Amino acid sequence: MFAEAAEAPAAVARMLAANRGAAADLAADLRADPPRAVVTCARGSSDHAATYAKYLVETGTGVLTSSAALSVSSVYDATPRLEGALFLAISQSGRSPDLLAAVEAAQRGGARTVALVNDETSPLAALADRCLPLKAGPELSVAATKSYIAALASVAQIVAAWTEDRELEAGLDALPTILARAWTLDWTPAVRRLKTARSLYVLGRGPGFAVAQEAALKFKETCGLHAEAFSAAEVLHGPMALVGEGFPVLVFAQADASEAGVLELARALEARGAEVMVAGGPNGNRLPTLSGHPALEPIVRIQGFYRMANALAVARGLDPDSPPHLKKVTETR
Numbered sequence: 001m002f003a004e005a006a007e008a009p010a011a012v013a014r015m016l017a018a019n020r021g022a023a024a025d026l027a028a029d030l031r032a033d034p035p036r037a038v039v040t041c042a043r044g045s046s047d048h049a050a051t052y053a054k055y056l057v058e059t060g061t062g063v064l065t066s067s068a069a070l071s072v073s074s075v076y077d078a079t080p081r082l083e084g085a086l087f088l089a090i091s092q093s094g095r096s097p098d099l100l101a102a103v104e105a106a107q108r109g110g111a112r113t114v115a116l117v118n119d120e121t122s123p124l125a126a127l128a129d130r131c132l133p134l135k136a137g138p139e140l141s142v143a144a145t146k147s148y149i150a151a152l153a154s155v156a157q158i159v160a161a162w163t164e165d166r167e168l169e170a171g172l173d174a175l176p177t178i179l180a181r182a183w184t185l186d187w188t189p190a191v192r193r194l195k196t197a198r199s200l201y202v203l204g205r206g207p208g209f210a211v212a213q214e215a216a217l218k219f220k221e222t223c224g225l226h227a228e229a230f231s232a233a234e235v236l237h238g239p240m241a242l243v244g245e246g247f248p249v250l251v252f253a254q255a256d257a258s259e260a261g262v263l264e265l266a267r268a269l270e271a272r273g274a275e276v277m278v279a280g281g282p283n284g285n286r287l288p289t290l291s292g293h294p295a296l297e298p299i300v301r302i303q304g305f306y307r308m309a310n311a312l313a314v315a316r317g318l319d320p321d322s323p324p325h326l327k328k329v330t331e332t333r
Helices: 002-006 008-032 044-061 097-108 123-127 146-163 166-182 188-194 207-223 259-271 297-315
Strands: 037-041 065-067 085-091 112-117 130-133 199-204 226-231 248-252 275-279
Touching: 002 008, 002 297, 008 130, 008 146, 008 166, 037 044, 037 097, 044 065, 044 085, 044 146, 044 207, 085 097, 097 112, 097 123, 112 123, 112 146, 123 130, 146 166, 146 297, 166 297, 188 248, 188 275, 188 297, 199 207, 199 259, 207 226, 207 248, 207 297, 248 259, 259 275, 275 297
Parallel strands: 037 065, 037 085, 085 112, 112 130, 199 226, 199 248, 248 275
Antiparallel strands: none
């Protein structure tokens, strides 16, 4: 996990260069014939990348974006009516039977299908109308790291090309360098605080919610630590009842329109006695982070997190590469 997460900057640089033309071609098609909706299709870490896609697509283009329920096709054998929709499948392995069934059903239902997949030899890569490979290289650890970061960057590349957002494109050009610097940041205070923890909340908002989901999953699968991810708005609707003295909370913030509200929530949690760790924000008791284009800052945050999660797993006496009861390719049906 440590070695593979460290490769993320090179993986992102490789993916951006390899897919520049394909992303531009897809973007031109989407501008010429705009989809009436975008439907995402993924499981696990890839589904968290789909959350990121929802926020970038809806804020950048205004096109409604929603996640497919894969069981509709794989278990219930139904074919959604998706004429005029873009169906975006995201996967590391491209081999899960339910994901493939969903893509086949989407094609029968009239959707254009695009795959973001790391394994270019996979059935998904061959099945989709278009494939933009993630170019992360072999990923042996059960916990996805560099492939997840490459998926986020691929989503951003597509949206930047689709919307002709030159600032976002410039931010992507700088992203590999920023990710390399983010890998060196010291999140040791979080390791110390969470070494003996039993549970925590992980919060984010907007595209930052996507990395909150990913962080919560990594806490569970690599650190044996129960973690729940919430939108920084949703946590006020019930989950706040569990927050009390000493309750740990990891908060992701990025420098966009959500930042002020997220940091205000962090202060409210501290006032309740929670032990709040904030990745982002300008001042105060923060985990070290780096700035970039606001839409890309969540990618930078998760890179720093991965190093910490690996260290935390080891500190808790666990092997982050081989979580119990899990395997690399989950063949859900």
